[in-house]
Amino acid sequence: MPIVKNVSRAVSQLLQSSGCGCGISIVPVRCIGVSPRQVASDASFHSVSFSESDHPRVLITGGLGQLGVGLAKLLRKRFGKNNVILSDIRKPADHVFHSGPFIYSDILDYKNLREIVVNNRITWLFHYSALLSAVGEANVPLARAVNITGLHNVLDIAAEHNLRLFVPSTIGAFGPTSPRDPTPDLCIQRPRTIYGVSKVHAELMGEYYHYRYGLDFRCLRYPGIISADSQPGGGTTDYAVQIFHDAMKTGKFQCNLKPDTRLPMMYIDDCLKATLEVMEAPAEALSMRTYNISAMSFTPEELAQEVQKHVPELQVTYNVDEVRQAIADSWPMNFDDSNARRDWGWKHDYDLPEQEIQELLHISRLQAGVVAILVRNQTLRGIQRLKPSPSYS
Numbered sequence: 001m002p003i004v005k006n007v008s009r010a011v012s013q014l015l016q017s018s019g020c021g022c023g024i025s026i027v028p029v030r031c032i033g034v035s036p037r038q039v040a041s042d043a044s045f046h047s048v049s050f051s052e053s054d055h056p057r058v059l060i061t062g063g064l065g066q067l068g069v070g071l072a073k074l075l076r077k078r079f080g081k082n083n084v085i086l087s088d089i090r091k092p093a094d095h096v097f098h099s100g101p102f103i104y105s106d107i108l109d110y111k112n113l114r115e116i117v118v119n120n121r122i123t124w125l126f127h128y129s130a131l132l133s134a135v136g137e138a139n140v141p142l143a144r145a146v147n148i149t150g151l152h153n154v155l156d157i158a159a160e161h162n163l164r165l166f167v168p169s170t171i172g173a174f175g176p177t178s179p180r181d182p183t184p185d186l187c188i189q190r191p192r193t194i195y196g197v198s199k200v201h202a203e204l205m206g207e208y209y210h211y212r213y214g215l216d217f218r219c220l221r222y223p224g225i226i227s228a229d230s231q232p233g234g235g236t237t238d239y240a241v242q243i244f245h246d247a248m249k250t251g252k253f254q255c256n257l258k259p260d261t262r263l264p265m266m267y268i269d270d271c272l273k274a275t276l277e278v279m280e281a282p283a284e285a286l287s288m289r290t291y292n293i294s295a296m297s298f299t300p301e302e303l304a305q306e307v308q309k310h311v312p313e314l315q316v317t318y319n320v321d322e323v324r325q326a327i328a329d330s331w332p333m334n335f336d337d338s339n340a341r342r343d344w345g346w347k348h349d350y351d352l353p354e355q356e357i358q359e360l361l362h363i364s365r366l367q368a369g370v371v372a373i374l375v376r377n378q379t380l381r382g383i384q385r386l387k388p389s390p391s392y393s
């Protein structure tokens with residue numbers, strides 16, 4: 001298995017924390033100066049507001065969640081530290097604040113978002129703000145505001161300012177009437193969560209703006225993402241991160257999904273690599289604007305067995321959360337990403353257990369001062385207990 005390394009906070013904490021944006025309750029009034037209806041309907045399919053020889057100037061919304069900080073790190077390596085602005089409504093940790101430009105941005109504040117785009121001459125926007133599946137069901141009005149109204153703000157601004165726009169979708173954009181094993185790009189999509197409904201809406205609106213206004217919209221449907229040094233934001237797949245943290249911290253893990261619940265998953269490095277690759281792909285290569293991407297697929301029982309090879313003392317019990325289980329039971333079990341592989345050469349690097357270990361990738365500190373070692377390209381090779389390091393790596 002590809003991964004794992006450090007530890008994140010408890011799912012229950014995430015559900016209650018401000019990290020999910022649950023503190024926001026006001027939907028600001030939109031102040032549209034130029035409607036997308038005023039964007040020329042014959043706008044160029046390829047139009048971007050920067051010369052191809054220049055680096056893009058990037059804004060990431062909702063950047064302090066599980067995925068945004070890692071994305072900023074990858075993009076800064078590629079485009080330069082000062083060309084990538086991370087934004088969120090939360091206060092960044094010290095190491096994030098000092099790692100590159102950070103700005104407050106509430107995606108529900110259209111005028112403020114527009115100012116940021118204009119003043120910083122943004123050319124690429126990665127729209128990560130969202131309420132995930134489980135927290136979305138716990139607060140539907142807020143999920144509707146952030147995931148749908150927020151998306152509308154982002155789409156309008158992107159269209160007005162000729163941005164290249166990335167919006168992630170999810171396995172959650174499918175529902176119980178979709179084919180589940182495998183799930184192709186194009187099939188029936190009738191999700192039964194506000195999260196899934198908002199993501200189908202995002203896919204369709206983005207594609208509509210693309211064909212109607214020439215917006216350079218790009219979208220990947222991510223599987224559940226496994227990360228080591230960032231915490232999940234309140235989704236159905238969070239267990240696959242939590243198990244590593246609990247294995248390291250307490251040696252006990254209580255899973256909130258049934259042992260045989262199979263879901264598509266992906267290691268964060270693959271997810272971020274795919275995101276950059278699809279944004280850099282020539283428009284001509286994209287036969288679609290929304291693609292499935294896939295890497296591995298496993299059940300809690302299979303994952304637990306794999307982790308127990310390295311932490312034999314790990315005790316796993318099951319206490320099923322009915323809301324999450326119902327969501328998981330309606331989602332794909334395996335994802336068909338053949339179109340992404342054909343069109344722009346998508347290929348994952350990390351997979352479930354294979355025997356050879358190629359490279360030690362990363363060491364990160366756990367909350368309790370315990371350190372896990374993340375290994376590349378296959379199995380979780382080893383987990384070590386070390387003294388807390390003085391600084392976050």
Ligand SMILES: NC(=O)c1ccc[n+]([C@@H]2O[C@H](COP(=O)([O-])OP(=O)(O)OC[C@H]3O[C@@H](n4cnc5c(N)ncnc54)[C@H](O)[C@@H]3O)[C@@H](O)[C@H]2O)c1
Nearest residue numbers: 021062064065066067106107129130168170222224225233
């Ligand atoms: N992590 C996954 O497994 C996964 C899988 C599929 C798709 N995705 C998608 O990828 C994106 C990023 O996911 P993540 O796991 O980092 O999410 P997350 O929940 O960890 O982070 C979302 C961020 O959005 C911010 N946010 C909430 N309301 C906001 C507002 N009004 N204005 C600005 N920011 C606001 C939160 O503060 C939070 O930092 C999301 O769109 C998600 O749907 C994630």
Ligand SMILES: C[C@@H](O)[C@H](N)C(=O)O
Nearest residue numbers: 132133170235236237
């Ligand atoms: C799958 C994904 O969209 C997210 N991790 C969730 O479970 O809600």
